Amino acid sequence: MTSANYSRVIGFGLLQATALCICLASPCLAQVQTTKSESTGTPTHQVTVERGEIVYVGGNTVVVKMEDGSLREFDNVPESTTFMVDGKPVNIKTAQVGMKLEKQTVTTTTPKVVTTVETVKGKVWHVTPPNSVILTLENGQNQEFKIPKGQKFMVDGRETDAFGLKKGMNVSAQRVTEEPISVVTQQTKRTGTAPPQPTLDTNAPILVAVAKPAPAPAEAAPAPAPEAPAKLPKTGSLMPLIGLLGAFLCSVSLLLATARHIAFGLPRSKD
Numbered sequence: 551m552t553s554a555n556y557s558r559v560i561g562f563g564l565l566q567a568t569a570l571c572i573c574l575a576s577p578c579l580a581q582v583q584t585t586k587s588e589s590t591g592t593p594t595h596q597v598t599v600e601r602g603e604i605v606y607v608g609g610n611t612v613v614v615k616m617e618d619g620s621l622r623e624f625d626n627v628p629e630s631t632t633f634m635v636d637g638k639p640v641n642i643k644t645a646q647v648g649m650k651l652e653k654q655t656v657t658t659t660t661p662k663v664v665t666t667v668e669t670v671k672g673k674v675w676h677v678t679p680p681n682s683v684i685l686t687l688e689n690g691q692n693q694e695f696k697i698p699k700g701q702k703f704m705v706d707g708r709e710t711d712a713f714g715l716k717k718g719m720n721v722s723a724q725r726v727t728e729e730p731i732s733v734v735t736q737q738t739k740r741t742g743t744a745p746p747q748p749t750l751d752t753n754a755p756i757l758v759a760v761a762k763p764a765p766a767p768a769e770a771a772p773a774p775a776p777e778a779p780a781k782l783p784k785t786g787s788l789m790p791l792i793g794l795l796g797a798f799l800c801s802v803s804l805l806l807a808t809a810r811h812i813a814f815g816l817p818r819s820k821d
Contacts, residue, residue: 583669591661600653607645614651633740640742648745653738660733668725670695679712685721695723 602614602622613623632639633651640649672685675692684694697712703721705714715721 585667585669587665587667589663589665591663593658593660596657596659598655598657600655602651604645604647604649604651607642607647610642612642612645631740633742635742635744646745649742651740651742653740656737656739658735658737660735662731662733664729664731666727666729668727669722670724671720671722674715674717674719674721676717677712677715679715681712683712683715 600616602616604612605615605621606613610627611623611625612627613621615621627642629641629643632641633645633649634640635649670685670687672687672693674683675686676684680697680699682694682696684692686692701723702709702711703715703723705719705721
């Protein structure tokens with residue numbers, strides 16, 4: 551909880567029962583005796599509550615969506631401004647989007663009345679009724695006072711006005727001022743809640759993963775049998791081969807005969 555207390559004084563006016571306006575130099579003012587008193591009235595309280603949800607946080611800037619739907623941007627938020635969230639202080643550096651904040655301000659106004667009584671005593675040296683009077687004060691100095699309308703003087707225990715004053719009379723006069731003031735005090739309480747955590751829907755279907763067993767290693771397949779050599783078609787025959795062989799042998803016989811005749815000089819047969 552963070553509290554900020556301050557007071558301000560508002561004056562509502564001056565109520566004068568009897569007044570004597572004094573126009574003197576400052577050394578002569580010491581002859582005026584002043585007393586003050588104060589009375590206090592019944593204080594009044596006013597409570598203001600503001601609620602909203604954080605929708606943006608960046609640096610020292612935060613944007614809050616208020617209850618009425620309006621957006622309020624707060625710039626240069628000091629780190630000293632904190633909210634109590636779930637029992638922990640949260641400032642601008644730890645704030646999160648989705649946090650709901652509440653600010654409660656209690657304003658207390660206490661009425662008071664300050665009464666000031668100023669008293670002056672002296673001997674009448676000169677009087678100009680009803681405007682002014684010159685008194686010889688206790689320090690022997692003469693001092694002029696302006697006489698406000700309705701001012702009364704006490705002379706030997708009797709009350710008189712300016713027209714009843716005579717030179718040489720010992721008189722006393724008072725100025726009474728009543729000043730109503732109001733002392734205003736504010737106390738601020740800041741609280742909040744963290745963003746809601748995602749929850750599991752109990753009505754949603756549940757998927758269960760089933761592990762498949764690992765496949766057994768495959769057995770080595772037997773090597774394929776060698777293919778049988780291709781067979782000749784049944785229509786094949788050895789006759790061409792035999793004919794070719796016969797032609798070869800005939801050629802060799804002819805060559806050998808020719809070579810024998812040449813070697814032995816035998817005449818060739820004319821056949």
